[in-house]
Amino acid sequence: MDLKAKTKEIRRLTLSCIASIGVGHVGGCMSIAEVLSVLYSKHMRIDPTNPGKLGRDRLVLSKGHAGPALYATLASFGYFDKKELLTLNKLGTSLPSHCNMQLTPGVDMTAGSLGQGISCGVGLALGSKLSKDGARIYVIVGDGECQEGQVWEAAMFAAHKKLDNLTVFVDNNKMQIDGLTKYIVNIENIADKWRAFGFEVIQVNGHDEDAIDKAITKAKTVADKPTCIILDTIKGHGVSIFEKMGFANHSCPVTVEQLEVSLKELED
Numbered sequence: 001m002d003l004k005a006k007t008k009e010i011r012r013l014t015l016s017c018i019a020s021i022g023v024g025h026v027g028g029c030m031s032i033a034e035v036l037s038v039l040y041s042k043h044m045r046i047d048p049t050n051p052g053k054l055g056r057d058r059l060v061l062s063k064g065h066a067g068p069a070l071y072a073t074l075a076s077f078g079y080f081d082k083k084e085l086l087t088l089n090k091l092g093t094s095l096p097s098h099c100n101m102q103l104t105p106g107v108d109m110t111a112g113s114l115g116q117g118i119s120c121g122v123g124l125a126l127g128s129k130l131s132k133d134g135a136r137i138y139v140i141v142g143d144g145e146c147q148e149g150q151v152w153e154a155a156m157f158a159a160h161k162k163l164d165n166l167t168v169f170v171d172n173n174k175m176q177i178d179g180l181t182k183y184i185v186n187i188e189n190i191a192d193k194w195r196a197f198g199f200e201v202i203q204v205n206g207h208d209e210d211a212i213d214k215a216i217t218k219a220k221t222v223a224d225k226p227t228c229i230i231l232d233t234i235k236g237h238g239v240s241i242f243e244k245m246g247f248a249n250h251s252c253p254v255t256v257e258q259l260e261v262s263l264k265e266l267e268d
């Protein structure tokens with residue numbers, strides 16, 4: 001399956017997953033479909049038949065409220081049956097709305113309290129360096145999440161430890177729960193900030209799979225410092241009903257009718 005088809009599949013499965021419970025974080029799930037598609041198709045050294053394999057690459061979805069997008073990706077890559085996606089957040093499910101590494105095969109870190117996932121990712125990267133297992137650690141943070149002080153504490157430590165096996169993606173969708181990031185606490189210039197904290201910084205269109213692929217490939221060649229890839233994205237991208245809502249798509253209902261229309265839009 002080519003990358004664009006994989007991205008569409010991830011969006012279809014994500015929306016079906018959220019629609020199964022009728023409400024969820026549509027916007028922030030849709031904005032990371034491309035990066036998940038590229039990471040799992042081309043870069044993660046993993047084995048879906050052995051999710052806990054030692055020395056594997058790890059993904060920490062620090063913006064853990066986007067769990068359904070990661071679940072859709074994991075199902076699409078064979079970690080579990082796609083039918084399980086329809087159990088989201090229901091009693092007894094292995095798929096809670098926010099990521100839980102103890103419940104879901106393939107989820108490498110529990111997350112949901114914004115700011116904390118990146119610290120866990122930095123710890124994983126340091127652990128990998130110490131054990132020399134050759135793993136690469138990928139972390140996805142939200143732009144609103146970058147308002148958390150803990151993000152910068154983790155960033156400073158990662159650069160200090162020269163963690164060149166760490167790649168942090170910022171999902172720069174310019175929106176958070178209550179509105180536009182620039183009106184809540186402006187994070188710009190976000191590229192300069194990460195650079196000042198000692199990261200190699202690459203900024204790309206977060207809906208362009210080839211650009212993301214090239215950026216990750218470049219990150220693997222950077223020595224002695226971590227890389228931050230800023231993904232310029234649109235919250236709700238790919239599903240116009242939800243994209244049009246603006247920041248109201250952060251967490252919103254998904255009706256059967258909206259699902260039907262969106263699945264048509266996402267057909268190959």
Ligand SMILES: Cc1ncc(C[n+]2csc(CCOP(=O)(O)OP(=O)(O)O)c2C)c(N)n1
Pocket residue numbers: 027028029031063065112113114115141142143144145146171173175176177235250
């Ligand atoms: C520490 C903490 N504070 C508040 C929340 C509630 N919350 C969940 S998502 C969100 C907005 C996050 O915005 P952003 O990081 O930009 O995520 P995205 O736009 O990708 O959905 C907030 C405030 C939380 N999960 N954790």
Ligand SMILES: [Mg+2]
Pocket residue numbers: 142143144171172173174175176
């Ligand atoms: Mg955001």
